[in-house]
Amino acid sequence: MDIWWILLFLIVRTVAEQSESKFMNSGAGLEVSGSTEDIDRKNYRDGGNLTRFAELFNALKSAAFYFMPIIHWDRVKSAKLGVQSKKKNDDHMDKIDKKENVTCVWPFAQTPSENCVNILIDRNNCGKINHKCNATCKSCSAGVCSVAPAIQLTEPKIIWQGALNGSKYYGEFDVTLPLNITLYDIKTNYVIVTPSGALCLGKCSYEYSESALPNIKGFSGATAFPFSDDLFIRNGTAQGLYYKVSGKTPNQTVVFEYYTTLLLSTHRICHFQVLFFESRPNIVQFIYLNVPDIGSSPTVGVQNLFTGLFMQYSFREPHAIMSNMSITFDTKNNNYTAVLLCGSKTCTMNEACVRNMCIQRGRLSFTAHWTRSNGRGYIIVRTPLNNTIYFGSPRNKSPVDQGQHEQVGNGTQVDNIYWSLNRMLPKGLYKICFSTGSLLNGTDKSPLTVTIEIRRFRQSMETMSRTFNRSTTKLNECLDTSDTFIGSYSSEEKEQNCHFQILLFESNPDLIQFIYLNVPDTDDSDEIGVQNFESDIINLKYSSSQPFFMLRNMSIIFDTNQNIYTTAIICGSTACLTGETCVQNMCIQQGELSFTAHWPQRKGQGYIIVRTPLNNTIYFGNPRTNISVDQGQHEQVRDGHQVDNIYWPSNRMLPKGFFKICFSTGSLLNGTDKSPITVTIEIRRFRQRMETMTRTFNRSTTNMTECLETSDTLIGSYSSVICEWPYAVAPTATCVNILIDRNNCGKVGHECNNTYNSCSGGVCSMARAIKLTEPKTIIQGAINGTMDSKIVFVSLPFNITLYNDTGDTVYLNLHGVSL
Structure with a gap:
């Protein structure tokens, strides 16, 4: 029976192909070189014969196609089953075609469900497909699970995103809304958004310009300043500018969401929203989801340069803007209200x-x-x-x-x-x-x-x-x-005020004394000294912007007759000499480095123990080492009931590495008073800010002669290697740049796995790393910040030649190189 099906198929196919060839070669209307209108006219002229033939031709070809599965599968005995088999085959081919047609371009990757997801910011596919961030992490940023807050808007429209568009710190973006918003009676659906925290219903400044309101530097018309500062969008992250329109007319709401960092402190998140309401014209609301806990504040407010009206909430005011804060400006009545969002409640400021x-x-x-x-x-x-x-x-x-x-x-x-x-x-x-x-x-x-x-x-x-x-x-x-x-807690020590006295004495002519009651704990000092322009000896200078030269409770006496000065630290009823400091009204040696333990007075004695980077242990029973490169020594302070000290003299070299600091409670918890005792360790380094660490002991310690990580006396560790941001101290006592070091990315010990090519901005990244091995750095974003048009020059150790111009100095900028 199957042979007849084969013969029928061959006859139908032969007739169809001959007819198709005849019509194609005769030029009868199937040419597609003419327009659609020409083809329609030919069809009409031929009285529909062409159309009828085409229908017959397609029917015959379809019939032939439907017979094919019947012929191929000799066990199938009916045309009905052939049609079902054809449908299954088509479905299978559709799936193959669909899978082959899915193309995901970086940073998107294909999921098992054949969707493209952005693995730089998708918390369910963070860094790679199916890598889900746990509940501890709030977001996925640059392909790494992060505690930074995620975008709050659901499926927003993207104005600019670091994971898609790269870094951005200046510019402006035009947004056309499907509805009008109103500010200062200016109604428009055209808004300009800037990365620097300004949103304009008129002209906007292309770059950030620090100014109190009204700000006339490049602005015109109505402008909202939710957080005008040097803001920055980091490459490869979810940081960016977004917006969304929700609700139905006439109660629609437009929400713009800023997710950025500070340009000079890219680890400080600035995350806030700006809301406009269709049913409440002239109202704008700022909601601060997360802002840095820094000492200064951005410009926040609204203005209309057409009328000169403005409302400024803050400008350079410390801690004026806080996380979970909301400010609503009514530009019709020229007033505003500020509250703190607290769960389902609002708190006053x-x-x-x-x-x-x-x-x-x-x-x-x-x-x-x-x-x-x-x-x-x-x-x-x-x-x-x-x-x-x-x-x-x-x-x-x-x-x-x-x-x-x-x-x-x-x-x-x-x-x-x-x-x-x-x-x-x-x-x-x-x-x-x-x-x-x-x-x-x-x-x-x-x-x-x-x-x-x-x-x-x-x-x-x-x-x-x-x-x-x-x-x-x-x-x-x-x-x-x-x-x-x-x-x-001291209500005085946190005040960064300058409080000092100047004393002149009738009985001591030519003497002048400076007493510093309170000075800021900053890295450098102002100029200190005396001068006389009418004398050959024109000045007597103590310091000139030198770090930590001016200390609290310090006294300097200048003898302008002998042209000398003396310094001392006022310590209760005594005065400490140069190289000493005051603890609990007692003078102790400070030297190049000192570790000082003190505790509330009680019966008994306690002892500080320090293990040096060279594995020498110093304490009262072993007051010094015999090694020339490690000359720390113990100092008993009076009767030892409140203070104990270990120090390295100023004229001695300091071992480089990690010091372990321990404390033996000695007899402090052996008496009738067995209540917990809190011990404070003060770490002083020459020309550095003092550091402290504490521990409360609930019971007596057992190890008195050792100081290890496992000792019950351990309080903490300190590195004598000083690293300045963005460098941090590695376990090897070396400085590593945690913004770009893939073995210490973001923090010491955080190593980027093989999925990532580099560490960028303190985040493991798929971006390619620098190819040169240990190159000399001219300008680097992790060290120098963002650069635009700065020109630098490099002196080479040999001459180079270009167009017969020879020299060893090269000038570079981001656009090219010049001799």
């Missing part, structure tokens, strides 16, 4: 948000919070005027010390003490304590960690914490020896 609850922030606040909610705990603060504030004594009656307790919610998670903005703040040392109350009295007696947040008006927040293993006993006191003690 005199408040702060802790655990989704609003607390009083005031001029100064100490806020305790903890995780357990099956009881109550209480913060206790002893002020510099020796007043104790807690829930049982919520405020004192002193007119110069008006701190007060605030119960937050039901008191089971947060407790707060604050000083109002309109109250003077006592200057000096505050002691912070915490009573565990009923938190450790229930069935859950596991250790409890309490965090203290210290907020100061227009300053960075500070924190301290302590873990309590058992219930405290003291509720109404806060002393260094209390079992509730957590730490101390």
